[in-house]
């Protein structure tokens with residue numbers, strides 16, 4: 001078995017050697033899916049995984065825009081259309097200076113499995129730009145988004161490819177992108193999700209990724225007869241996913257101790273309550289400030305510069321910032337401090353070594369493609385509402401989100417339960433995600 005995995009990874013490495021994040025995401029899937037393929041004749045010998053690691057289409061384009069001082073800026077725009085076997089390409093756009101082909105291909109690859117797990121008819125894609133929104137005026141953001149869409153509009157559509165937000169792309173950016181798409185196409189369709197409520201958005205979409213991550217943690221804890229109430233929770237990040245993960249933890253009676261950004265983390269040993277979280281939301285979403293400012297407002301809290309929050313003692317860890325933010329040494333520290341549950345809000349926040357450390361200790365560990373799927377699932381619900389030209393209530397969407405997260409948890413148990421009863425959520429998510437896409441690819445032939 002090991003030689004099958006190695007031979008496959010060597011081939012992928014040969015073609016994509018300069019893309020470390022993509023190779024990491026592929027390795028994590030290959031470790032569990034290749035043994036499954038070898039044991040199942042219908043998938044064996046058909047190079048299905050080899051087909052799945054090759055994007056159906058890769059788009060790269062120039063994005064020129066004029067900054068507030070009148071200077072012409074040039075960025076790179078991308079869209080990776082990874083797999084459309086079970087539905088139109090679907091996945092977010094990331095605007096961050098670190099964006100490159102490796103990062104977007106890893107995200108698009110993960111998205112294929114994640115979207116399949118939701119049970120909704122969505123293929124996988126991802127895109128974005130190396131544009132850095134930090135420090136830009138609203139006008140500059142608008143000019144950039146308009147320019148970005150003036151090329152992307154040719155390649156997307158409500159039945160072709162439906163982008164949404166990710167790091168650096170929230171409601172403001174989706175608005176500007178939608179405005180330009182509508183102008184160029186002269187049509188009002190659900191081509192993007194994460195839209196404002198008055199122009200086609202869904203209730204709960206902003207909350208969905210963070211809420212879903214906590215619902216998934218609840219399901220995992222339940223397998224041990226435990227709950228979230230009264231637990232100490234460490235959250236990384238302070239953006240969309242982190243904010244709503246923290247909000248749901250607070251609502252369920254847990255104590256949220258930390259939040260972070262790329263400059264460091266804040267530790268509030270008294271707990272971040274709803275009022276303090278409202279301050280963070282204003283700070284991050286309106287003033288677009290740094291998390292370190294929290295300690296000026298709440299001086300009993302401390303700011304730890306240049307570090308991640310994994311050194312803080314907790315029961316539950318929710319990594320909600322970015323890829324590879326949790327290393328093997330962090331995993332060991334979390335275990336030594338008594339952490340029993342890790343539910344990933346971010347995409348691939350734990351390194352492969354950190355994942356193996358959690359699994360060896362047999363704690364509850366969920367990979368992002370399962371635990372953060374609530375965001376894209378609710379995007380799927382937004383697409384449905386757009387097609388129906390109808391809006392569901394907050395309660396209806398939240399109920400559907402809870403059901404979807406529970407179904408994903410059940411799929412992980414179905415495909416990931418080991419002989420000794422340990423639930424390997426990585427194996428479960430990878431195989432359950434793979435089966436649906438692979439079956440569709442087999443049915444559609446070699447295309």
Ligand SMILES: NC(=O)C1=CN([C@@H]2O[C@H](COP(=O)(O)OP(=O)(O)OC[C@H]3O[C@@H](n4cnc5c(N)ncnc54)[C@H](O)[C@@H]3O)[C@@H](O)[C@H]2O)C=CC1
Nearest residue numbers: 166167168209237238239240241261262321322346347375
């Ligand atoms: N927005 C969504 O619906 C979904 C997002 N995700 C993932 O969740 C993660 C966070 O995304 P959002 O909250 O949407 O983005 P955001 O732009 O709202 O927030 C990103 C957060 O990550 C922090 N961050 C970024 N780079 C960092 C670094 N190098 N070190 C420490 N912190 C860093 C930022 O300071 C910010 O707090 C990403 O991995 C994203 O791919 C996953 C599923 C859906």
Ligand SMILES: O=C(O)CCC(=O)C(=O)O
Nearest residue numbers: 091092164166375376379
């Ligand atoms: O809602 C979407 O389509 C995008 C969500 C996303 O980018 C993700 O799940 O990582």
